[in-house]
Amino acid sequence: MVLSTEQKNDFLARGFSRRSFGRIATLLAGGAALPFSHEFAFAQVAIDNRKLPPGAVKIDNNENPLGPCKEALEAMSSVLPQGGRYMFYLPAELEELLGTQEGLKMSAKRGESYVQVHDGSSAPLLQAVLSFCSPNKSFVIADPGYEAGSEAAKFLGAPIVQVPLTKDYAHDVKAMAAVKNAGLIYICNPNNPTGSMTKKEDIEWLVANKPAGSVVMIDEAYIHFAGKEKYTCVNMVAQDKDVIILRTFSKLYGMAGLRCGVAMGRPDLLKKTRGFGINWNPVTSVTGAMAALKSKTVIPERQKINNDTRDSTIAFLDKKGFKVVPSMSNKFMVDSHKPTRDAIAALRKENVYVGRPWPSMPTYLRVSVGTPEEMKKFQAAFVKCFA
Ligand SMILES: Cc1ncc(COP(=O)(O)O)c(C=O)c1O
Numbered sequence: 001m002v003l004s005t006e007q008k009n010d011f012l013a014r015g016f017s018r019r020s021f022g023r024i025a026t027l028l029a030g031g032a033a034l035p036f037s038h039e040f041a042f043a044q045v046a047i048d049n050r051k052l053p054p055g056a057v058k059i060d061n062n063e064n065p066l067g068p069c070k071e072a073l074e075a076m077s078s079v080l081p082q083g084g085r086y087m088f089y090l091p092a093e094l095e096e097l098l099g100t101q102e103g104l105k106m107s108a109k110r111g112e113s114y115v116q117v118h119d120g121s122s123a124p125l126l127q128a129v130l131s132f133c134s135p136n137k138s139f140v141i142a143d144p145g146y147e148a149g150s151e152a153a154k155f156l157g158a159p160i161v162q163v164p165l166t167k168d169y170a171h172d173v174k175a176m177a178a179v180k181n182a183g184l185i186y187i188c189n190p191n192n193p194t195g196s197m198t199k200k201e202d203i204e205w206l207v208a209n210k211p212a213g214s215v216v217m218i219d220e221a222y223i224h225f226a227g228k229e230k231y232t233c234v235n236m237v238a239q240d241k242d243v244i245i246l247r248t249f250s251k252l253y254g255m256a257g258l259r260c261g262v263a264m265g266r267p268d269l270l271k272k273t274r275g276f277g278i279n280w281n282p283v284t285s286v287t288g289a290m291a292a293l294k295s296k297t298v299i300p301e302r303q304k305i306n307n308d309t310r311d312s313t314i315a316f317l318d319k320k321g322f323k324v325v326p327s328m329s330n331k332f333m334v335d336s337h338k339p340t341r342d343a344i345a346a347l348r349k350e351n352v353y354v355g356r357p358w359p360s361m362p363t364y365l366r367v368s369v370g371t372p373e374e375m376k377k378f379q380a381a382f383v384k385c386f387a
Helices: 005-013 018-033 070-082 090-101 122-132 148-156 173-177 200-209 234-238 267-274 283-294 298-319 340-349 372-386
Strands: 057-059 115-118 138-143 160-164 182-188 215-219 243-248 261-265 331-335 352-354 364-368
Touching: 005 018, 057 372, 070 283, 090 115, 090 261, 090 283, 115 122, 115 267, 122 148, 122 182, 122 215, 122 243, 122 261, 122 267, 138 148, 148 160, 160 173, 173 182, 173 200, 182 200, 200 215, 200 234, 234 243, 234 261, 243 267, 261 267, 298 331, 298 372, 340 352, 340 364, 340 372, 352 364, 352 372
Parallel strands: 057 352, 138 160, 138 182, 182 215, 215 243
Antiparallel strands: 115 261, 243 261, 331 364
């Protein structure tokens, strides 16, 4: 592919050499074929659902055991017979609906709005790293944090600066803002893997004090469990800050396998990320996502089910003397006092499958919140293995 003058100038400004233009053009044309993907790429303990033994408790990937809500299921079933048609207008309808709900300025022209639909939120995360980082511009991320974007940074040869969470498991916004050559500063709120929150005023401080030219990405994949209205930073997008917000339908909405997510940001920021190819969105997931967004009950109902199940499991572990990181999400971290890989293996023998290890928390397990019945089985297995 041929780079435009605007793209060439952007790459030179980020510190790429003219000699690297050939490689960059390949990368731009690569789109979905880029050699890195989603959490799965890190899942040393990845599991094929279909091969699990009967009664297995799969609480490893922060999925929603409830699956899509009934409104989404009905809408997707009714659009299926029309699946032979291109429905070019559908992603723009979803952008309009979500943007209006979130109080963002909308434009009738697709590509000029503050919302961009993707097949999941992994794509815009990786594309933002490719757009704003370079050998001279770092990818700044928390430790422990959701490291998917680091794969894109490695591909670019961009430095990855891992900033430890504070003792309260919040993002250390002062240390993150102090990274002088930051290209993209990534905040996950609530954080993955810990489920812990960073205060909105701290994120506001970061946006006001970050290095000039850098972009703050706020990944709100799990915000619905914490309380979207209270904690979202979408107002910073409405205020035209250097902020991109990610949301996904994979978590509370239970549509991980169906693939739908969005990036929200100033049109000029979103435009930059579009250079890396944007996938066409399946009509099923876009239709399901719109139906789910229109439901008035899905968020409060699912938030309550998840949070009650999570809190009773944490209370159980606490009573048994295990340390748990406070969580406002659909997962939590618990100290098993054993090296994480050994602990994962021990639980697997009990037919319980938990998340992958994070090196900076070497005896902690990340546990996703399953159904109340699944969490009872988890509790029994945990006590058997580690008490
Ligand atoms: C924090 C975070 N962001 C993004 C994603 C990617 O999700 P998806 O591509 O399914 O929207 C995940 C997946 O687990 C995640 O934990």
